[in-house]
Amino acid sequence: MSGPVLNLLFLGDVVGKGGRRAVAAMVPRLKQKYNCQFAIVNAENCAAGAGMNLSCLREMPGVDVFTSGDHVWDRKEFPQEIEGIRNVLRPANMSRVQPGKGWDKFRNPAGGDVAVISLIGKVFMKESAYCPFETAEQILTQIPITVKCIVVDFHAEATSEKLAMAAFLDGKVTAVLGTHTHVQTADARILPGGTAAITDAGMVGGADSILGRNVEDVLRKFRTGMPAKLEVVETNIRCEGVVISYELNTGRAVSITPVSEMYDPEKEI
Ligand SMILES: [Fe+2]
Ligand SMILES: [Fe+2]
Structure with a gap:
């Protein structure tokens, strides 16, 4: 290990108002608990369970960077709004005519810059997306050499991809942190080259739900095959993600710790 080690927090897809409320309270709490000064949160489901917009993002001020995914344009106001928000990313490997940006570098108050890259998968997902592997390769050539910490949110369905x-x-x-399935996987680890990885970080959403939606509604939809409104579960919220520890001087990950904590509104700060 060489030099100082910094920690950053990453949370999976935030679902609805309950998720936003939990993020607002829990991000400062988790930053303190894990000694993180930097937090990245996937916000693609933060507006009523599908999509995102400026007013919803403003409810989560402790977050340093918001990433997204297949639901990024579900709210009609967001294509306009995204151009004015510095710390939000849409998947980099979508059509170049789409507004917003797919990666950027951000100052970590604890030291150095953090480059964050948002990518979307193609398998069972966005077949119209450009190859995420080629896009990642291209972006890596554009990131200044002085930026050592690079975090990829790979929003994809297939574990293989x-x-x-x-x-x-x-x-x-x-x-490389997976999102989109809303279910935290048990494979957090450091790969041989020093990259932290988890197939899916999980979600910030109802603990007693199916991917953040009402169990009965989802069951009815599966069993009848009929269109159904899937209510967002706004109570009993679990916050899931990971804490990454990395060397400031090299960007190499030294540990990845899964986080899965219930949000207790009584402890609001
Ligand atoms: Fe999602
Ligand atoms: Fe998604």
């Missing part, structure tokens, strides 16, 4: 991306970027980035 996510594992392949982690292997592809091992040794080139600090972390």
